[in-house]
Amino acid sequence: MKHHPISLFGQHNIFFLKFFIILFLSCIATRFNFCLSNIPSSLKTLPLVGHLSFDELSLTKASRDFGNRYQYHPMAILYPNSVSDIANTIKHIWNMGHSSHLTVAARGHGHSLSGQAQTHGGIVINMESLKVYEMNVDVIGNDSPYIDVSGGELWINILHESLRYGLTPRSWTDYLHLTVGGTLSNAGVSGQAFKHGPQISNVQQLEIVTGTGEVVNCSKDQNGELFHSVLGGLGQFGIITRARILLEPAPSMVKWIRVLYSDFTAFTNDQERLISEENAFDYIEGFVIINRTGLLNNWRSSFNPQDPLQATHFKSDGKTLFCLELAKYFNFQEMDIVNQEVERHLSHLNYIQSTLFQTEVTYVEFLDRVHVSEIKLRSKGGTIEHLLLFQMKIFST
Ligand SMILES: Cc1cc2nc3c(=O)[nH]c(=O)nc-3n(C[C@H](O)[C@H](O)[C@H](O)COP(=O)(O)OP(=O)(O)OC[C@H]3O[C@@H](n4cnc5c(N)ncnc54)[C@H](O)[C@@H]3O)c2cc1C
Ligand SMILES: *[C@@H]1O[C@H](CO)[C@@H](O)[C@H](O)[C@H]1NC(C)=O
Ligand SMILES: *[C@@H]1O[C@H](CO)[C@@H](O)[C@H](O)[C@H]1NC(C)=O
16 A cells, blocks of 8 residues: 555645635636535535534634644534544545645644644644543553553643553653644654654554545554654644554652753753763753743742752843753662762763752653643743743753
8 A cells, every 4th residue: 555645634824825715716716605515514414423513613713723823714623533533534525636625634732833733724633532542551462561542642641541550651742731643743852852762763553544534554564654754744644543652661750950051062062971871861951041031030930949949049141041951760769879870970060050950859740840830830921932932942862
């Protein structure tokens, strides 16, 4: 079976505008009614377990995303309740042929910044309603344990489910209230990537609805071309309905460290040193910190309000700073050894001495850290822009 990338999925703004103009003109040129009424009525005949919504409130919701910069109004929202709901809808659109100009976009948690999960006049598939697969952890048989999840599942839920078996996914994003399909369509990058690769390198198998409405499994060895196209494919090669995510034993605690640099070369030298050392840390990331509108203070309070070192009065003098963020995973009985090891690694680094912040938190608190600062920021009336500035960083990969 050969799979071709198709233009059915999603849209990029300029193309979309073109399509819209063509659609509009062809509507006038042919029968106006055909465009506005025939397509929805043919969709309404589809045999679905879930449903299609033409309701204004749903349409408006699906025309927005986290970035809040682009708004494309779709024609309908599909709330799938089975994989065949998605397959039937796409097959139907495929059979309409090119002249329908109808586009489809999968929507995960809608945390895109530039309308990637939107489609003007098309159909948005609300992946979070696809709860057809129970999350299923497999600890035996395979070389490595894994969890099977729905494409619309949130990473935070996958974390909690895996932890019930003492296991955890290996590679993360900083923020966990995103869907599997959404991050696997990009890459899924955080401080574990230097060790395990991005999230797309930690997937064993996918179930995909292709652009022609077929349901197929793919992996490195089966339909490999489709597998590698969909991973990081920006939603353009098919809809991810299920994913098999590799797991590893979960630690209980995390030693979490942040240090600041004003010198960029010193900062990157230290990052490179730590990355090349075997087993120094489990997580290495870097941020650029621009001292604007109290952001620096916010950065500190989001780290740990109880930390006595908070009292240290460090002044940046308006300079851009670089923050090296490190984490070492451990279990309670290893505390002393881990402390010694961390101390030894830190003693070789060239950060500004008065800026060492360290704390110990649970593994879940560490992984869900951005959500905690998001809640704090929102409660203080902070904007999305603040959060994104906070998120601006140089990845250590
Ligand atoms: C606060 C915040 C923090 C972030 N932190 C990180 C980070 O640390 N690391 C990182 O790598 N990224 C990060 N991101 C970016 C994030 O990974 C992407 O924006 C991701 O696409 C969002 O997932 P979502 O579920 O909201 O997807 P959506 O925004 O809904 O969709 C994103 C894209 O994926 C497609 N898509 C969605 N679901 C599917 C599916 N099931 N099958 C096929 N295609 C699909 C959509 O059509 C769209 O093109 C962050 C974003 C925010 C807002
Ligand atoms: C895909 O794989 C899953 C799990 O291995 C299996 O249950 C399912 O039937 C497969 N689907 C197809 C279309 O082959
Ligand atoms: C941020 O920069 C301003 C000068 O632009 C300075 O007065 C302030 O002390 C700085 N804040 C911190 C926390 O360093």
